[in-house]
Amino acid sequence: MNPGVRRLSFQLGRAYDRQGTNQDAYHAYKRAADLGSAAAKVNIGILYQQGRRFERSDAKARLWFRDAAEMGLAEGMYCYATALDNGIGGRPDGAAARGWYIKAAQLGTLKARDALVRLDIDGPGTGARCD
Structure with a gap:
């Protein structure tokens, strides 16, 4: 490379x-x-x-976000979590979203912490956005 x-x-x-x-x-x-x-x-x-x-293509967006998340990029983790949280490109998965939000928050992503609080209060579908 x-x-x-x-x-x-x-x-x-x-x-x-x-x-x-x-x-x-x-x-x-x-x-x-x-x-x-x-x-x-x-x-x-x-x-x-x-x-x-x-x-x-929400499905392609979700795949690209997943790849970035799996590479360890905090922003990728957050974006993948928002896709899981809000059912972008597939079914919502609150448990998986929580896990990725936590990982992103541990790396200092404040918006992940905010989304995690909303997820805990309201459940999946927080409306958190990656853009």
Whole structure:
């Protein structure tokens, strides 16, 4: 893996993303993801979830979030938890969401702590968002 190319590809994806050229953003993020960038996987998941000028697929978003979570990225853990919590791309799973929220919170993700409190109070379907 070449971390310089990975970082450059990720930054190029961000630039395209800001311009709203989401197909180009996807390709740049995909290259970064293929080189091991968990952050690029989160951003690909967000592209699929939002579907603006891009294919909308909650199921694909959930898979990308899961991959980033399993790589140990706190933001990936949070995004995967929101998908599990809110039934994005599959059935809701409050127990699994709780586990991923806890992992993300342990890594310092404050929004994961907030979502965990809402999950404890209201159950699955907290409306927590990854974007």
